[in-house]
Amino acid sequence: VCVIIFWLLKxxxxxxxxxxxxxxxxxxxxxxxxxxxxxxxxxxxxxxGIIPAPDSLWRRYSEFELLRNYMLVTYPFVVVAPLPExxxxxxxxxxxxxxxxxxxxxxxxxxxxxxxxxxxxxxxLCNDKIFYIFLTEEKGWKEMVYETGFQAKADSRLxxxxxxxxxxxxxxxxxxxKHYSDELQTVVSQLLRVRARxxxxxxxxxxVHGNYGRVFSEWSAIEKEMGDGLQSAGHHMDAYAASVxxxxxxxxxxxxxxxxxxxxxxxxRAVCRKHELTQFELEMAxxxxxxxxxxxEELVTxxxxxFSLKGMTSKLFGQETAEQREAKLQVLEQQxxxxxxxxxxxxxxxxxFVKTAWVDIERFKDQKDRDLKEALISYAIMQISRCKKGIxxxxxxxECFNKM
Numbered sequence: 001v002c003v004i005i006f007w008l009l010k011x012x013x014x015x016x017x018x019x020x021x022x023x024x025x026x027x028x029x030x031x032x033x034x035x036x037x038x039x040x041x042x043x044x045x046x047x048x049g050i051i052p053a054p055d056s057l058w059r060r061y062s063e064f065e066l067l068r069n070y071m072l073v074t075y076p077f078v079v080v081a082p083l084p085e086x087x088x089x090x091x092x093x094x095x096x097x098x099x100x101x102x103x104x105x106x107x108x109x110x111x112x113x114x115x116x117x118x119x120x121x122x123x124x125l126c127n128d129k130i131f132y133i134f135l136t137e138e139k140g141w142k143e144m145v146y147e148t149g150f151q152a153k154a155d156s157r158l159x160x161x162x163x164x165x166x167x168x169x170x171x172x173x174x175x176x177x178k179h180y181s182d183e184l185q186t187v188v189s190q191l192l193r194v195r196a197r198x199x200x201x202x203x204x205x206x207x208v209h210g211n212y213g214r215v216f217s218e219w220s221a222i223e224k225e226m227g228d229g230l231q232s233a234g235h236h237m238d239a240y241a242a243s244v245x246x247x248x249x250x251x252x253x254x255x256x257x258x259x260x261x262x263x264x265x266x267x268x269r270a271v272c273r274k275h276e277l278t279q280f281e282l283e284m285a286x287x288x289x290x291x292x293x294x295x296x297e298e299l300v301t302x303x304x305x306x307f308s309l310k311g312m313t314s315k316l317f318g319q320e321t322a323e324q325r326e327a328k329l330q331v332l333e334q335q336x337x338x339x340x341x342x343x344x345x346x347x348x349x350x351x352x353f354v355k356t357a358w359v360d361i362e363r364f365k366d367q368k369d370r371d372l373k374e375a376l377i378s379y380a381i382m383q384i385s386r387c388k389k390g391i392x393x394x395x396x397x398x399e400c401f402n403k404m
Contacts, residue, residue: 010043013120013135015113016056018105034105035060036112040135057138061086064112066145067134071125072267073150076274077357078125079364081118082263084111084256091196091252103249107256114260124360160273163280171275171354177361178272185265188258195255199248206244213238229404233397240393247386254382257375261368268364271357278353282346289339296332299325 016037024030039054064083071080088104116135119125130148133141216234220227 011040011135012043012054013113013116014039014054015109015116018109019058033060034108036064036109038116038135055136057136059134061108061112063134063142064115066142067131068115069154070130070145070148070150071119071128072270073154074128074130074148075124077271077353078122078360079264079267079271080125081115081122082260082267083115084108085259085263091255103252107252110253111256111260123363155274155277160277163277164273167276167280168283170279173358174272174275178269181265181268181272185262188262188265192255192258192262195251195258199251203244203248206241206247208241209237210241213241226404229400233400236393236396236400240390243389250382251379254375254379257371261372264364264368268361271361275353275357278346278350282343282350285339285342285346289336289343292332292336292339296329296336299329299332 016039018034018036020032021035022030022032035058037056037058039056041054061083068080068083071078084107088101119131125131130145133144137144213234213236216230216237220230220234223230
C-alpha cells in the first residue's frame with residue numbers, strides 16, 4: 001500500500017483481486033478477459049481511527065496500457081515504470097504460459113499494483129490529473145484520456161530512428177546511457193534464461209526423488225524389521241518431490257522483479273530517443289537559420305559561395321532588378337528573425353529536457369540499485385532456505401534408517 005498525494009488529497013492504493021469475465025470485443029466477437037479491482041482509501045480517515053470501506057473500480061490490462069502510453073507521451077523526460085508482461089516469457093518449461101492461468105494472473109495482479117505504486121511514488125507523475133481519474137472514475141476515463149490529444153503528440157518510430165542516425169552532436173551522457181540500457185537488457189535477459197534452465201533441472205531432480213519414495217515403499221512391503229523405517233523414509237521423499245512446485249512458483253516472483261528491470265531498459269531508451277529527437281530538431285533549426293543567413297549575404301554582396309540552380313539561371317538570363325532583390329531581402333530578414341526565435345526556443349526546450357530528464361535518470365538509478373540489491377539478496381535467502389529443507393529431508397530419512 002502506498003500513500004499518494006493529489007492536491008492535498010491523500011489516499012492508499014492497492015489492486016485487490018482479479019476476475020475473469022466474458023464479453024464482446026471491438027469486432028463483436030465473444031472473448032474471455034481479466035479485470036483487476038483497484039481499491040483506494042483516504043489516508044486521513046485511517047489516521048483518525050476511522051477505517052472506511054475503500055472506493056473500488058475494475059480495470060482491464062488494456063486500460064493500464066493506455067495509462068502508461070499517455071504517461072510516456074506526456075512526460076517524455078520520465079523513465080516511466082513498465083507494466084508486467086502480458087504473457088509469461090523466459091519461464092521454466094513446466095510453468096503455464098497461458099495468460100488465463102490463475103498463478104500467472106495472480107503474479108500479474110501483483111505487477112499491476114506495483115506499477116500503480118511506482119507512478120504514485122513518482123514526484124511528477126503522482127500529481128497527474130488523468131492518473132487520479134484512472135484511480136477514481138470507472139466510467140468515461142478513456143474519453144478523458146483521448147481528449148488530452150496525447151496521441152497526436154506521440155513521436156513515430158521512423159522519426160526517432162531518423163533523428164538517431166542524423167544527429168551530428170549527440171550528448172555523450174545520453175549515448176552512454178543508451179549503451180548501458182542495451183547491456184543491462186542483455187545481462188538481465190541472460191540471467192533470467194540461466195535461472196529458467198536451473199529451474200528446469202531442479203524440477204527434474206526433485207521429481208526423481210519421488211522414485212526414492214516409490215522404491216522405499218515397495219521395499220518396505222517385503223521387510224518385517226526394516227519395513228516401518230523404509231515406509232517413513234519413502235513418505236519424506238514423496239513430500240520432498242512434491243514441494244518443488246511451490247518452490248519454483250515462489251521463485252517466479254523474484255524472476256518478475258528482474259523482469260521489471262528488463263522492461264525498464266526500454267523506458268530508458270525511450271528517454272534517450274526523445275533527447276536525440278530534441279537535439280536533431282535543434283540542429284535542423286540551426287542549419288536552416290545558417291542557410292538563410294548565407295542567402296542574405298549572397299543577396300547583399302552579389303556573390304554566390306556555393307553552386308546553385310538559381311545562380312546559374314541568373315548568369316544565363318540576367319540579374320534580378322533592385323526591387324526584386326529588395327523584396328527577397330525583406331522576406332529573408334523576416335525568415336531569419338523567425339529562425340533565430342525558433343533556434344532560441346529549441347535551445348531552451350533542449351536544455352530543459354536535459355535538466356529534467358537527468359534528474360529523473362538519477363532517481364531511477366538509485367531506485368534500480370536499491371531494488372535489484374534487495375531482490376538478489378532475497379533470492380539468495382530463498383535458495384539457502386530451500387537447501388536447508390533438503391538437508392532436513394535427508395536428516396529425517398537418516399533418523400528413519402537409524403530406527404530400523
